[in-house]
């Protein structure tokens with residue numbers, strides 16, 4: 278089965294299970310992969326119908342399956358993502374003598390993968406993103422790009438690397454007109470421009486906001502607009518600095534899932550690097566998590582994989598005393614219990630299972646507000 282068929286089958290399963298919100302977004306990704314403007318028109322018409330008929334679930338599923346059937350007839354060439362799109366070797370960036378220094382950092386970035394960049398404030402996330410996006414000159418090391426579009430100079434190159442900063446600039450006019458302006462500047466003819474823009478508006482859930490102006494949009498929708506505008510340019514590499522900062526919890530998950538799905542496009546994959554403080558959300562979707570501390574990095578795969586062979590590490594938020602917890606975990610191989618003022622971090626021997634921890638907490642009626650197995654999470658670097 279091809280990757281495209283697998284994607285379509287996934288959507289069918291979502292729709293049949295009535296996970297319509299998710300299924301419909303994934304359907305749009307399948308549609309975008311076809312690059313077929315007739316299919317785009319179908320999805321645009323369906324989106325318009327869907328917004329006008331929010332309660333007609335069954336009919337929406339039926340109509341969606343019809344569009345999917347059309348999509349499945351179009352063959353899609355798979356992009357080979359084996360060669361890294363960016364190779365950074367021993368990169369360093371210093372802001373001057375005795376000031377912050379980033380690196381040396383070596384990194385390989387592949388299209389179709391999501392890289393989460395995490396770390397406390399001031400540890401170099403923005404600096405690394407800007408160095409990789411060629412927004413900032415580095416001092417030492419090398420940075421090589423292996424992109425499909427040919428570039429003659431750095432200006433050319435930067436049009437294929439898109440960096441979206443934490444604070445984006447104000448724009449004037451309607452959301453839709455601003456998106457259309459992007460494609461006009463690339464010389465896309467009016468009819469095609471309209472179709473591509475409406476498809477992107479639909480994909481980012483902006484259908485009912487398309488006529489609004491900058492000051493009429495919430496910060497979350499401004500970020501969606503930025504993403505739509507960026508993706509219209511079909512970048513090969515995308516750098517996002519704190520894209521989740523202004524989003525509510527549900528919107529964060531949705532945007533991350535959407536970005537992952539869009540970057541995983543079958544014929545037009547994008548390498549995505551995003552910095553964020555939303556650790557768990559980012560870990561959930563990232564293929565690789567890079568944790569920066571004082572400008573140096575540790576990939577979770579190295580340090581954490583090694584540690585996770587020796588311990589089970591659990592984060593517990595509860596009101597009880599340290600001695601009570603110690604008692605609860607008697608015979609469970611507790612090796613270390615750290616309290617950082619808000620939560621406990623407990624280290625157990627590797628033989629202990631997370632379910633036995635939950636069982637012990639339940640049996641002793643400990644009022645737990647929150648608990649999580651963080652053995653394989655970069656969260657450990659933050660709490661210890």
Ligand SMILES: Nc1ncnc2c1ncn2[C@@H]1O[C@H](COP(=O)(O)OP(=O)(O)OP(=O)(O)O)[C@@H](O)[C@H]1O
Nearest residue numbers: 372376377396397398399400401402403404405552
């Ligand atoms: N233009 C600059 N000149 C001098 N120092 C700078 C400059 N930009 C950043 N720094 C310093 O470099 C360090 C890293 O900053 P950076 O913005 O990369 O961190 P960050 O991890 O993105 O932080 P945050 O999570 O707060 O956005 C900080 O100590 C900052 O003060």
